[in-house]
Amino acid sequence: MREVYVAGAAYRTFGKQPAKNAAVLAQESLQDLMMAAGLPPGRIDATYGGSTFGGSLMTQRAAQGIGVSGPPIFTVENACASGGSAINLAWQAVASGTADCVIALGAENLSSLGGGALPLSAQDVEVDSGMVMPAAYAMRAQRYLHDFAAPESALDLVSVKNRENGSLNPRAHFQQSVSEAQVRDSRAIADPLHLMHCCPNTDGAAAVLLSSREVAREVNGHAVRVAASVVRSGQFHTSYRDMTWPDITARAARTAYAMAGLQPSDVDLVELHDAFSISELLHAEALGLVGRGEAYQGLMDGEFHRDGRLPINPSGGLLSRGHPVGATGVAQMCEAYWQLTGQAGDLQTPNPRVALTHVTGGGIFGVDNGACSIHILQTDEELS
Amino acid sequence: MNADEPIPQDGEASQHFIVCSDGAAKLKASRCVRCAGAWFPARSGCGACGSTAMEDFLAGPDATVYASTAVHVGARGFETPYALSYLDVEDLRVLAHVRTAVGGQPASPPPGTAVRLFGGSIGSTPPQATFLAIPVAGQDHEPTEDAHA
Numbered sequence: 001m002r003e004v005y006v007a008g009a010a011y012r013t014f015g016k017q018p019a020k021n022a023a024v025l026a027q028e029s030l031q032d033l034m035m036a037a038g039l040p041p042g043r044i045d046a047t048y049g050g051s052t053f054g055g056s057l058m059t060q061r062a063a064q065g066i067g068v069s070g071p072p073i074f075t076v077e078n079a080c081a082s083g084g085s086a087i088n089l090a091w092q093a094v095a096s097g098t099a100d101c102v103i104a105l106g107a108e109n110l111s112s113l114g115g116g117a118l119p120l121s122a123q124d125v126e127v128d129s130g131m132v133m134p135a136a137y138a139m140r141a142q143r144y145l146h147d148f149a150a151p152e153s154a155l156d157l158v159s160v161k162n163r164e165n166g167s168l169n170p171r172a173h174f175q176q177s178v179s180e181a182q183v184r185d186s187r188a189i190a191d192p193l194h195l196m197h198c199c200p201n202t203d204g205a206a207a208v209l210l211s212s213r214e215v216a217r218e219v220n221g222h223a224v225r226v227a228a229s230v231v232r233s234g235q236f237h238t239s240y241r242d243m244t245w246p247d248i249t250a251r252a253a254r255t256a257y258a259m260a261g262l263q264p265s266d267v268d269l270v271e272l273h274d275a276f277s278i279s280e281l282l283h284a285e286a287l288g289l290v291g292r293g294e295a296y297q298g299l300m301d302g303e304f305h306r307d308g309r310l311p312i313n314p315s316g317g318l319l320s321r322g323h324p325v326g327a328t329g330v331a332q333m334c335e336a337y338w339q340l341t342g343q344a345g346d347l348q349t350p351n352p353r354v355a356l357t358h359v360t361g362g363g364i365f366g367v368d369n370g371a372c373s374i375h376i377l378q379t380d381e382e383l384s
Numbered sequence: 385m386n387a388d389e390p391i392p393q394d395g396e397a398s399q400h401f402i403v404c405s406d407g408a409a410k411l412k413a414s415r416c417v418r419c420a421g422a423w424f425p426a427r428s429g430c431g432a433c434g435s436t437a438m439e440d441f442l443a444g445p446d447a448t449v450y451a452s453t454a455v456h457v458g459a460r461g462f463e464t465p466y467a468l469s470y471l472d473v474e475d476l477r478v479l480a481h482v483r484t485a486v487g488g489q490p491a492s493p494p495p496g497t498a499v500r501l502f503g504g505s506i507g508s509t510p511p512q513a514t515f516l517a518i519p520v521a522g523q524d525h526e527p528t529e530d531a532h533a
Contacts, residue, residue, distance in 0.1 A: 116457055125400070125425055126479045129514065130455065130462040130506070138453035139470055146451075146495045191454045191492050236431045239422050239475050243451060365479070366431065 001095040005216035005223040006377060008037040009334035011206035014173045014322040018111035018203070022054030022326075025205035026062035026107035033103070033207040034066055038220040041067035045099035048089045049075050050082030050106035051326035053113060062107065062205075076326075080273065080361020082106060083206070083329030084231065084373025090210045091229040091375075100212045106327035107205035118201065118325070126365040133363050134198055134276065138190035141278035144244045145192070147293065150281075152192055154296035156183040158277035159196045161305055162313050166320020168346040171331075173202045173322030197277040202322025206330035208337065216383055222341035223383040227260035227354070228376040234367025241368065244293075248372040249286040249360055256356070256374040257288070264288035267376075268352035269339055270310065271332035273359045274317040280304075283358060284312060287374075311349050314339070325361070329373055332357040340379050353379045400425050401444075401515045403503035408445035409515035411501070413476055414438045422475035443478075445501040447471040447517060452482060452492035463507035465490045469517055471499065481506050482517040493519055 010032035017025065026049060034041065047068060049059030059075040078085040083106030090104035113119065117132035124131075145152060160180055166172040178196060186195040209219070216223035232252040241247075257263060270289060274280040281295040289310060290298045298304060304312035315321055315335040318328060336355035338344040355377045362370025401409045414423050416430035417437035424443065429436045452469040455462075467490040469482040482499065484491045493499070499517040506512050 117459065119460070127459070128512075129479055129481065130459045130466060130468065130508065131479060132455070132457075132459050134457065135453050135455045135468055138455075139451035139468070142453060142492060143451040143495055188454075188456045190456060190458075193453075237421060238424050238431075238477060240472060241477050243470070 002097055003213055004091050004094045004226040005211050005213060005380070005383065006208055006226060006333065006337045007211045007216040007219040007223040008033050008209035008221065009337040010036060011171060011204065011327070011331050011334050013171045014202045014204035014324060016111055016203060017109065020109065020203065022051050022107040022109045022205065023058050023061035025109065025203060026058065026105050026207070027065035029105060029205040029207040030062060030066045030103065033209055036220065037209050039101065043101050044068045044071060044103055045101050046072045046090070046093050047103040047105070048086040050078065050084070050086035050329065051075055051108055052077055052079055052082050053110065054107055054326065058107065059105065062105065078362070078371040080275065080325050081231065081329060081359045081371035081373045082326035084357070084359040084375065085371060087208065087210070087329060087333060087375060088229045088231045088373055091226055094210050094212055101215045102210045103207055104210060104330060105205060105207040106330035108324035108326045109203045110201040110324060111203050113201070115201065120363045124365050127363065131363065134190040134193055136363060137276040137278050138193045140243045140282060141192055144278060144281065147244055148296065150296040153180065154281065154300060155192065155197055155277040156180045157299055158274065158280045159183045159319055161299070162274060162317040162319040165306060165314050165347070166316025169316045169321065172316045172320045173200055174320045193276055193278070199275045199318035199323040202324045204322060204324035204327050204331070206327045206334050208330055208333050223380065224337055224340045224377045225380045226375060227262065227378040228256040228374065230256045230259065231371065231373045233371055234369050236366045238366050243368070244282060246282050246286045246360065246368050248367070248369050249283055249358065252372045252374045253287045256376055260376045260378070262354060262376065267310065267354050267356045269314055269336070269349050269355050270312045271315060271317070271335050271355070271357045272312060273361065274313055274319050275323055275361065277319065280312065280317070283360070287356065287358060306349060314347050314349055329357065329359040332359065333375060333377070336377050340377055341384050398513060401503070402442065404445070407502050409501040409503045410442040410444045411473060411476070411478065411515065412440065413443045414440050424476045424478055443474045443476055447473040447499050447501060449493045449495055449497040449499060450477065451495055454490045454492050461509045466507065467492060469493060469499070471517055480515060480517040484519055
């Protein structure tokens with residue numbers, strides 16, 4: 001298979017944008033991406049768009065707005081991993097040699113769904129009983145705190161850290177830092193989770209350009225290598241499950257590290273799926289970034305702060321940036337690309353060479369998540 | 385659960401559970417003859433190995449809380465707050481509404497709490513007949529006064 005590069009990235013500020021549907025939001029990101037890349041629309045060989053609520057043919061409607069119509073276009077639905085899955089398919093197209101220059105995007109308008117917890121799939125025995133994602137992660141949080149004797153304040157500190165990072169991110173939904181007391185005193189959602197332990201429902205879109213090395217050389221600006229691209233589904237069973245160990249993430253991570261020929265200790269920064277504050281602790285452990293049951297202590301010791309041992313969610317994560325479901329995986333890749341190419345502005349961490357992005361989600365019974373996607377990006381001395 | 389279904393009475397069966405003469409509920413589960421995988425709700429084919437050789441069995445009513453939460457912002461159509469628990473019921477992990485209270489509010493029984501399943505209904509629109517978990521007396525989390533209502 002051929003090497004694949006991220007040769008461009010674009011997303012505009014996330015937030016409440018009720019007047020713009022997913023395709024309109026996606027089109028804005030595509031316009032920015034094509035302008036930055038300096039490529040004519042005729043160079044695009046295929047387009048993959050991740051969206052859960054954007055409707056049929058969302059990606060066609062978006063791509064038409066930048067003069068891309070005719071080549072293969074796909075809309076990909078994989079819940080919170082829709083954007084990551086779109087990138088994985090784009091990566092496959094370039095790696096296999098069937099395409100040289102491919103767009104992966106993600107877009108969502110959640111304002112149209114109203115407030116509160118996102119609706120989950122119907123005809124699911126747990127959803128029919130009143131399950132919502134905050135409740136699922138609340139139970140994981142209760143069990144994690146119980147099993148590892150972790151203080152509830154660790155959950156508050158995840159939100160404080162990521163909101164602090166987000167205060168520096170001009171594209172974040174929330175750009176204000178918060179105190180531990182504000183998090184703790186925010187509205188109860190599902191015990192022990194409060195409102196500020198939960199990512200907001202956000203409207204937004206993001207896009208990246210994936211290409212062969214040859215095309216990456218032509219494009220304006222910089223490129224980084226995709227060292228690993230992985231999607232996994234949840235293993236279905238209804239017997240005992242350790243809900244403090246997100247198996248789908250652990251399996252995807254093992255494959256990603258093997259594909260990249262890297263170890264967790266080689267990673268310089270991480271954008272992971274912190275839909276809820278507990279998610280960051282669970283996923284940091286499942287990604288092998290810290291020992292089992294040790295993420296809360298690492299967090300409290302400042303290991304995952306922007307100036308710590310391993311910055312986790314230096315962009316502010318889902319807790320600050322917001323979570324336009326299908327767009328999140330692509331926005332993470334934008335942030336990682338800008339970090340590795342020294343274009344992250346106030347968010348810039350010192351000289352990162354390897355970045356990992358991770359999205360996982362989907363509330364269906366019998367699995368820890370429906371889909372998970374992990375990417376590892378690596379600098380290239382000539383192109384970065 | 386089937387929203388249109390009345391609460392099963394003594395000896396009657398719902399789609400997913402039966403109610404015994406003492407009001408306790410047992411879950412209608414199935415086990416794969418080939419790989420022994422246990423499934424709830426009962427399945428016609430094994431989700432692990434694909435075999436269609438399945439045996440039905442009843443699980444419960446005794447169960448143990450794996451994790452719980454009191455939900456304050458919940459699914460549409462459900463009256464809040466309500467408490468949910470993941471339960472270990474024999475070989476199964478099952479989600480159930482749990483009836484406990486501290487200070488008059490639904491509470492989250494901690495991991496390890498012993499519970500028993502009963503037939504009942506939950507506050508949703510429309511009301512649903514279902515099975516409920518109620519803590520066994522003598523623990524920190526007591527059942528609500530109306531738990532058996």
